[in-house]
Amino acid sequence: xxxNVYADKMSQPSRAVVFFCKVNGIDYEEIKVHIPKGQHLTxxxxxxxxxxxxxxxxxxxxxxxxxADGRFKLFESHAILIYxxxxxxGVADHWYPADVFKRSKIHSVLDWHHSNLRRGAAPYVFxxxxxxxLGRPLNPQAAxxxxxxxxxxxxxxxxxxxxxxxxxxxxxxxxxIADLSLVCELMQLEVLDEKDRTRLxxxxxxxxxxxxxxxxxxxPHFDEVHRVIMLAKERQQHQRLxxxxxxxxxNMKKPLVSxx
Amino acid sequence: xxxNVYADKMSQPSRAVVFFCKVNGIDYEEIKVHIPKGQHLTxxxxxxxxxxxxxxxxxxxxxxxxxADGRFKLFESHAILIYxxxxxxGVADHWYPADVFKRSKIHSVLDWHHSNLRRGAAPYVFxxxxxxxLGRPLNPQAAxxxxxxxxxxxxxxxxxxxxxxxxxxxxxxxxxIADLSLVCELMQLEVLDEKDRTRLxxxxxxxxxxxxxxxxxxxPHFDEVHRVIMLAKERQQHQRLxxxxxxxxxNMKKPLVSxx
Numbered sequence: 001x002x003x004n005v006y007a008d009k010m011s012q013p014s015r016a017v018v019f020f021c022k023v024n025g026i027d028y029e030e031i032k033v034h035i036p037k038g039q040h041l042t043x044x045x046x047x048x049x050x051x052x053x054x055x056x057x058x059x060x061x062x063x064x065x066x067x068a069d070g071r072f073k074l075f076e077s078h079a080i081l082i083y084x085x086x087x088x089x090g091v092a093d094h095w096y097p098a099d100v101f102k103r104s105k106i107h108s109v110l111d112w113h114h115s116n117l118r119r120g121a122a123p124y125v126f127x128x129x130x131x132x133x134l135g136r137p138l139n140p141q142a143a144x145x146x147x148x149x150x151x152x153x154x155x156x157x158x159x160x161x162x163x164x165x166x167x168x169x170x171x172x173x174x175x176x177i178a179d180l181s182l183v184c185e186l187m188q189l190e191v192l193d194e195k196d197r198t199r200l201x202x203x204x205x206x207x208x209x210x211x212x213x214x215x216x217x218x219x220p221h222f223d224e225v226h227r228v229i230m231l232a233k234e235r236q237q238h239q240r241l242x243x244x245x246x247x248x249x250x251n252m253k254k255p256l257v258s259x260x
Numbered sequence: 261x262x263x264n265v266y267a268d269k270m271s272q273p274s275r276a277v278v279f280f281c282k283v284n285g286i287d288y289e290e291i292k293v294h295i296p297k298g299q300h301l302t303x304x305x306x307x308x309x310x311x312x313x314x315x316x317x318x319x320x321x322x323x324x325x326x327x328a329d330g331r332f333k334l335f336e337s338h339a340i341l342i343y344x345x346x347x348x349x350g351v352a353d354h355w356y357p358a359d360v361f362k363r364s365k366i367h368s369v370l371d372w373h374h375s376n377l378r379r380g381a382a383p384y385v386f387x388x389x390x391x392x393x394l395g396r397p398l399n400p401q402a403a404x405x406x407x408x409x410x411x412x413x414x415x416x417x418x419x420x421x422x423x424x425x426x427x428x429x430x431x432x433x434x435x436x437i438a439d440l441s442l443v444c445e446l447m448q449l450e451v452l453d454e455k456d457r458t459r460l461x462x463x464x465x466x467x468x469x470x471x472x473x474x475x476x477x478x479x480p481h482f483d484e485v486h487r488v489i490m491l492a493k494e495r496q497q498h499q500r501l502x503x504x505x506x507x508x509x510x511n512m513k514k515p516l517v518s519x520x
Contacts, residue, residue: 072361079367088359100346101332107339114374 001083003028004068009228012122014065016184020081020177024091024222033064081177093173105170106203109161109178117157117185120150125188128196129236150200157182158204159256165244167213183214188225190233193240263344264287264328266275269488272382273337274325276444280341280437282481284351293324305356338370341437365430369421369438377417377445380410383447388456410460417442418464427473435477443474447486449491452502 005021005028007014021028066075069087074080085096095102124146127139164171168179186207189197201208215222223230265281265288267274281288326335331349334340345356357363384406387399424431428439437465446467461468475482483490 070362072363074368076368076371078371079364082367083360083364086364100343104332104334104343104346107342108334108336111336111338111374114371114384115378118375 001070004031005029005064006031006033006064006068008033008064009225010232012184013181014189015187016077016177016181016227016228017065017067017080017084019184019218019225020084020095021172022225023180023218024084024088024095025045026088026091031160035159070088078113078177078181086179092174094172094176096177102170104176106176109169110181112156112161113178113182113185116149116153117182119152119253120148121185122146124150125191129191129193140231147200154200154207158206162206162210167217175214179214180218183211183226186211187229189228190226190250191236193236217239218226261330264291264329264466265289266291266324266326267325268293269485271324272444272448273441274446275485276337276441276488277325277327277340277344279440279444279478279485280344281483282485283440283478284344284355286348286351287345291499309326338373338437338441339372340374341441342382345437354432354436356437361407362430366438368434369429370441372416373445375411376413380406380408380413381445381448382406384410385451387455389451406447407460407487412466414460418466422466422470427477428470435474440472440478441472443471446471448514450486451496453496455472456469466477468492 003021003026005017007018009015009018018028018030020026063075065077065080066073067080067083069083074083081095085091092131096106124143131138136243161169166172168175169182170176170178172179186201189201192200226251263281263286265277267278267290269278278288278290280286323335325337326333327341327343329343334343342356345351356366357467384403387403389398389408391517404504423427426432428435429440429442430436432439446461449461452460
């Protein structure tokens with residue numbers, strides 16, 4: 001039976017899981033769940049999952065991604081990445097090394113990600129850009145608070161997790177599941193206004209180089225998985241241009257009209 | 261060389277690591293770092309760690325707990341618990357099972373903990389009770405936001421992670437590292453005003469029973485590790501009584517005084 005992956009590739013943890021399957025040639029079926037429509041929260045989605053899984057709703061925790069490998073169901077993207085690396089014999093050791101010391105450092109990065117990079121990046125993008133697509137207002141105060149966490153996390157990523165001369169996290173010369181997870185988190189910054197993205201990522205040359213290293217080591221899968229993000233980026237740019245034009249128009253001096 | 265554990269037992273992730281060492285008879289040395297004094301953020305603390313570790317500051321990420329096992333350093337409590345379970349051969353399998361399916365479910369609980377229970381419990385306790393001890397103001401709005409996350413997390417703990425008839429998380433009959441980590445998180449609620457604690461935990465009978473099951477399965481270590489919390493609870497109760505008395509006094513009617 002094929003591995004079922006329940007995912008919305010607009011969400012970074014979903015992308016990380018699909019990305020890992022693609023790059024490791026895992027035979028999987030993607031069941032698309034569209035978060036913007038709230039499908040992962042609706043009874044219909046529970047119904048779909050009940051249909052697939054019979055005995056319990058995989059999304060009881062209402063989170064994506066989730067997998068069903070035969071009768072075994074799992075959610076939380078980091079737990080899924082570790083499971084896939086262990087349960088599929090063809091996966092190369094560098095993704096999740098058997099060595100207890102290397103493996104522990106990967107756990108450490110992944111745990112740090114939860115409370116730092118993710119806590120900054122996701123609410124920043126939501127509150128500056130994505131919220132209106134989901135029918136919610138932008139929240140500048142929440143965005144400002146998230147930016148502080150995001151900037152601090154990017155600095156730690158640059159100076160601590162990417163220290164040394166390795167091309168990947170923890171000084172590695174080959175990527176691990178931590179590289180996939182954290183790079184997917186940062187790729188959501190693509191949808192931001194370019195000046196915001198430059199302000200945030202600009203000072204962190206190592207972080208930028210590491211994203212490129214991960215892209216080069218995993219293409220064509222990297223670009224394939226992030227196509228949905230690049231399309232969203234284009235749409236955002238188009239809307240910003242349109243808004244700027246309208247604003248420009250409304251700011252134009254009105255032609256003088258004779259009082260006669 | 262002994263395992264060094266850098267910890268402040270007022271912090272729940274520190275308690276989980278010390279707890280695990282005690283309950284498994286791991287030979288360790290606890291290096292006490294007092295977060296309320298900000299010691300883990302100061303150059304002095306970095307100095308202490310440099311003295312111990314020579315080559316790099318273990319607390320570069322400014323977080324507790326951290327361990328040094330010989331030359332190997334690690335932080336993030338979940339990563340540390342997994343490392344200890346794997347690197348110390350005497351640790352029983354139930355703490356972190358070798359079975360890939362059981363292990364994956366433990367990873368899933370631990371990941372969920374980061375983004376849910378911890379995101380609710382820690383800021384709720386801080387913004388209702390602990391902040392003044394650290395010289396910070398109470399923040400009712402942040403407390404209200406944290407309570408929503410905490411209440412929702414307790415419901416999910418009750419109905420999902422503790423479903424079935426097992427005494428521990430995931431239906432287990434013996435505790436795992438996830439039980440230690442999540443119970444330590446909830447034990448901080450002891451310092452709350454009793455009516456707040458009852459309001460939050462009261463509706464969740466399974467959660468209360470599970471805390472008791474974990475206490476019974478691990479005592480005397482459970483009570484030993486949480487002594488610092490119970491002392492803090494006593495201090496808080498004493499201060500509340502004192503404040504109530506003072507308030508009562510100031511609300512007393514002033515004696516009538518002759519105008520003459």
